[in-house]
Amino acid sequence: MKKIVITRKINPTMIQKLEKDFEVVVWNEAEKPMPRERFLEETSDAHGVLAMLSDKVDEEMLSNAQNLKVVANLAVGYDNIDLESARAHKVIITNTPDVLTETTAELAFTLMLTSARRVLEANRQLMAGEWSGWSPYHMAGTDIFGKTVGIFGMGSIGAAFARRLSGFRTKVLYHNRSQSELGDSLGAEFVSFDDLLSASDFILCAAPLTDETKYRFDKAAFERMKESAFFINIGRGAHVVEEDLAEAVEQGQIRGAALDVFENEPIGKDHPFVGMDNMTLLPHIGSASVDTRNNMMNLCVNNVMEVLNGGKPITPVK
Ligand code: DGY
Numbered sequence: 001m002k003k004i005v006i007t008r009k010i011n012p013t014m015i016q017k018l019e020k021d022f023e024v025v026v027w028n029e030a031e032k033p034m035p036r037e038r039f040l041e042e043t044s045d046a047h048g049v050l051a052m053l054s055d056k057v058d059e060e061m062l063s064n065a066q067n068l069k070v071v072a073n074l075a076v077g078y079d080n081i082d083l084e085s086a087r088a089h090k091v092i093i094t095n096t097p098d099v100l101t102e103t104t105a106e107l108a109f110t111l112m113l114t115s116a117r118r119v120l121e122a123n124r125q126l127m128a129g130e131w132s133g134w135s136p137y138h139m140a141g142t143d144i145f146g147k148t149v150g151i152f153g154m155g156s157i158g159a160a161f162a163r164r165l166s167g168f169r170t171k172v173l174y175h176n177r178s179q180s181e182l183g184d185s186l187g188a189e190f191v192s193f194d195d196l197l198s199a200s201d202f203i204l205c206a207a208p209l210t211d212e213t214k215y216r217f218d219k220a221a222f223e224r225m226k227e228s229a230f231f232i233n234i235g236r237g238a239h240v241v242e243e244d245l246a247e248a249v250e251q252g253q254i255r256g257a258a259l260d261v262f263e264n265e266p267i268g269k270d271h272p273f274v275g276m277d278n279m280t281l282l283p284h285i286g287s288a289s290v291d292t293r294n295n296m297m298n299l300c301v302n303n304v305m306e307v308l309n310g311g312k313p314i315t316p317v318k
Contacts, residue, residue, distance in 0.1 A: 002047040002308050003067075007034040008074075009053050011294055014301045020307065022048070025034055039066055048304040050074065050297075051234075053284075054265075057081040062089045070307035072300035076157075077238060077288075078317050079209045087187075093317040094303040098156065100287035101297040105160035107286045108204055108234045110283025115230050115280040117141040118201070142201075142228070142255070145169050152216070153235060154183035155175030161204055162186045173200060176245035177212070197224040202232060209236035219239065222248035230256045234286045237263035246272040249279060262288050 006015065009030040020025045025042050027034035033054040034042070043049055043065045051057055053075045062068065062085045069303045078095050086093050103152045114120060122139040125131055145168050150156045154174040159182045162172050172188040174180070177188040193216075196203065203225065207213045218241040219232065221235060225231070231254060233240060242263055248254050254276035260270070265284055273279045287296065303313050 003045060004048040004050065004308075005039075005042045005046045006050040006078075006305060007039060007076065008052050009226040010050070010074075010297050014297045015189050017194045017301055018305070021305075031099045032138055043068065048072070048138050048308050050300045050304060053077065053080050055080060057086070057093075059085040062086060062091060065089075065091075070094065070304055070313065074296050074300050076104075077208060077236060079082060079238075081317075083317065092307055094300070094307075094313045094315050095317050096296040096299050097315055099299055100292050101156045101160050103289045103292040104157050104286040107260060107282070107288075108157070108161050108206065108232060109164050110146065111234070111260065111280055111282070112202055112230070115232070115256050115258040115278075116144055120243050120280055121277050125237060134193070136180070142230070142238045143200070147171075147201035148173060148199055150174065150191075150196040150205060151183075152205045153194060153213075154180045154188065155206065155208070156182075157234070158204070158206040159183065159186060161206060162188050193221075194224060197221055199227070200229060201226065202230045205231070205233045205235045205239050207239065214238050215241050217245065219244040219247070222253050227252060227254065231257040233257070233261055233263060237261045237265065242272070246276070249276060256280070258282075262285055 003023045004018055006026045009028050011288045015024055019318050039055060039063060043061060045067055046065060047067050047069050049071045051071050051073050056197055057080060059082055068091050072094045076095050076097050078093060081093055095197060118139050148171045149165055151162060151174040154176050165172055173196055174183045174188045175191055175192045175193050176195040183190060217239055245257055249257055258280035260282045262286055274282055303315060307313050
């Protein structure tokens, strides 16, 4: 029987589906990753792996897993996987595009609204019993309507975010490696990275993490942004030089930031962002709706089954 390793507790119906034809080993913890040693041990004779963002699928793991044919990553991003090594070892990698697009765009929108209207700051004040009553500028925030919103990474999530903006009467700019038909079809304007930085009131980073996009938001980038601008990140933490962002917010170089992702996750109380009023921080929950997570798991399971049954992967990473 072929062996499949699942590195986190997932929906039991998906496990039962696999157990009909395969030996399945599940790390039965929802909150904690499978320890690295155990991951290497369990995958050494596995044919398929259902992996999470927190699992490093690297040369060490791949060269140790002689029978491995497929790794299905429960995410659209795959920066936890060494694609070159996977290619060299002839291991197919799949991800979960499309099924999480709308859910992640909804969270990006939530971050934008929450930071613009100081929702968490206002809530913290009230919960601490520090609300002293109505006053003209009490917790006054920033409007979104009539503003310019810049999207860095006009892929499917960027486009789903742009579609949501249409009710807000905003001007939408985007920057990609090259002009995108998708962006143009939504009435968004393709601009240089510099123009995106200097013209936007809100900037959303929705790009995949690559060598080209890593640390793209650094001191120089924040210096080019408006003092009234907000930076929102649902991509990956390493798109940003975090010390530079902390400094930019602290010194009023930009108005605030709203982040769902961090370079080293999870972050703790000692992280420089924690405790800053102009930061809206979430624990990487972009695609975390129950329906979407079930759809992502289902897609992973189907990808693994297809490959191990001799078929073609449904959503291979190219
Ligand atoms: C992804 O799919 O890459 C998300 O970051 C996971 O929530």
